[in-house]
Amino acid sequence: MMWDRLGPPLGPATPQPPLAMPDLRAHRAGNTGVPYVWRFEGKAEGPHVAVVALMHGNEPCGAVALDRLLRRGLRPTRGTWTLAFANTDAAAGGRLFGPAGTPARYLDQDMNRLWAGARASGPPPGHTHGREQARVAALAPLILTADLLLDLHSMQVPSPALTLCGRSPQGRALAVRLADPGWVVADDGHADGRRLIDHPRFCGPGAEATAILMECGQHASPAAGAQAWRGLIRFLALSETLDAATVRTLLGEINAPALPPRPTVVDVTHAIQAQTDEFAFVRPFQGLERIATAGTLLALDGKQAIHTPYDDCVLVMPTRSARRGQTTVRLGRVL
Ligand SMILES: [Zn+2]
Numbered sequence: 001m002m003w004d005r006l007g008p009p010l011g012p013a014t015p016q017p018p019l020a021m022p023d024l025r026a027h028r029a030g031n032t033g034v035p036y037v038w039r040f041e042g043k044a045e046g047p048h049v050a051v052v053a054l055m056h057g058n059e060p061c062g063a064v065a066l067d068r069l070l071r072r073g074l075r076p077t078r079g080t081w082t083l084a085f086a087n088t089d090a091a092a093g094g095r096l097f098g099p100a101g102t103p104a105r106y107l108d109q110d111m112n113r114l115w116a117g118a119r120a121s122g123p124p125p126g127h128t129h130g131r132e133q134a135r136v137a138a139l140a141p142l143i144l145t146a147d148l149l150l151d152l153h154s155m156q157v158p159s160p161a162l163t164l165c166g167r168s169p170q171g172r173a174l175a176v177r178l179a180d181p182g183w184v185v186a187d188d189g190h191a192d193g194r195r196l197i198d199h200p201r202f203c204g205p206g207a208e209a210t211a212i213l214m215e216c217g218q219h220a221s222p223a224a225g226a227q228a229w230r231g232l233i234r235f236l237a238l239s240e241t242l243d244a245a246t247v248r249t250l251l252g253e254i255n256a257p258a259l260p261p262r263p264t265v266v267d268v269t270h271a272i273q274a275q276t277d278e279f280a281f282v283r284p285f286q287g288l289e290r291i292a293t294a295g296t297l298l299a300l301d302g303k304q305a306i307h308t309p310y311d312d313c314v315l316v317m318p319t320r321s322a323r324r325g326q327t328t329v330r331l332g333r334v335l
Contacts, residue, residue, distance in 0.1 A: 046079025050146035057090025062152025113193025159287025
C-alpha cells in the first residue's frame with residue numbers, strides 16, 4: 001500500500017442527522033452597533049478574546065458553537081469576549097429577510113481572502129465594493145483589536161479536524177497547547193488573498209496578538225459541531241477568561257478529557273494551485289494521508305502530472321473540485 005492514514009478512524013458507526021445551520025435571528029441585534037457581533041466584559045482585567053464563526057457561510061459548526069455559548073448565557077470572568085457571526089448574508093443564502101436560501105460560502109468574494117488591507121479602524125484601503133468587503137470593514141475595528149482570536153471553520157472533505165496556525169510562532173504554540181484538534185498545520189495561507197489569521201496583527205515581525213483557525217471536520221458532519229464546541233471551551237480555558245469550574249463542568253458534560261494528548265504538527269512545504277480547470281486527484285483523498293514514497297502520482301492538472309516531492313509527504317485539505325488559480329491541496333512533513 002502506497003499510503004496510509006495517520007488520523008483516527010473517521011465517522012460514527014451509527015448515522016446521525018447532518019449538522020444544520022442554527023436559527024441565528026435571536027443574535028441579530030448584537031450589542032456592538034454591528035449586527036451579529038456581541039461583546040461581553042468580565043469583572044477583572046484580562047485579554048481581549050475574539051471568536052469568529054461563519055467566515056464562510058456554508059460552515060455551520062462555528063455558528064452552532066457560538067449559538068450555544070450565547071444561549072447558555074456564558075460570560076467571561078476576566079477580560080473581554082467579542083463573538084462574531086461573520087458572513088451571515090451568505091449563511092442565509094443572500095436572503096436575510098424572508099425565507100433563507102441555501103447557505104453559500106460567499107456572495108461576492110471569499111471573506112477569508114480579504115484581510116490584507118483590513119485595518120482596525122475604517123474600511124480597508126481600496127476595498128469598498130462587494131458585500132464581503134463591506135462586512136470586513138465593519139468587523140475589522142471589533143476583531144482586529146483582539147489579543148487572542150479563534151476562527152471556526154469546516155472542510156469540504158471528511159478529513160480529521162486540524163488547527164491552522166499560519167507561520168506565526170505564537171499561533172503554533174497556542175495550537176499545540178490547545179491540542180484539540182490533535183493536528184496542527186503550519187502553512188503560508190493562500191496566493192489569492194490574505195486570511196484573517198495572516199493579518200499583520202497576528203502574523204509576521206512585531207505581531208502583538210495570536211490567532212488560529214480551527215477546521216473542525218466536514219461541513220455537515222455532527223462531529224464538526226462537537227469539535228467546534230469542545231475547541232471553543234478549551235480555547236476560552238487557555239485564555240483564562242472563563243473560570244476553571246465552568247470549564248470543568250462544560251468538558252464534563254461532553255465527556256471530554258481535561259488534557260488532550262500532544263498533537264501532531266505538520267509543516268506545509270508546498271501549496272498546489274490548479275493551473276487548469278481540469279485538476280483531478282487520482283483517488284479520493286480525504287486529507288492527512290501520508291504518502292510513503294517520493295514521486296507518487298497525486299493528481300493530473302490538465303496534462304501535467306503532480307507527484308509527491310519527498311517521502312512521507314502528508315496531504316492537507318485536498319479540495320473536491322478546484323478551478324484554475326485555487327489551492328487544491330497542501331503538502332507537508334510531520335515535525
Ligand atoms: Zn472555511
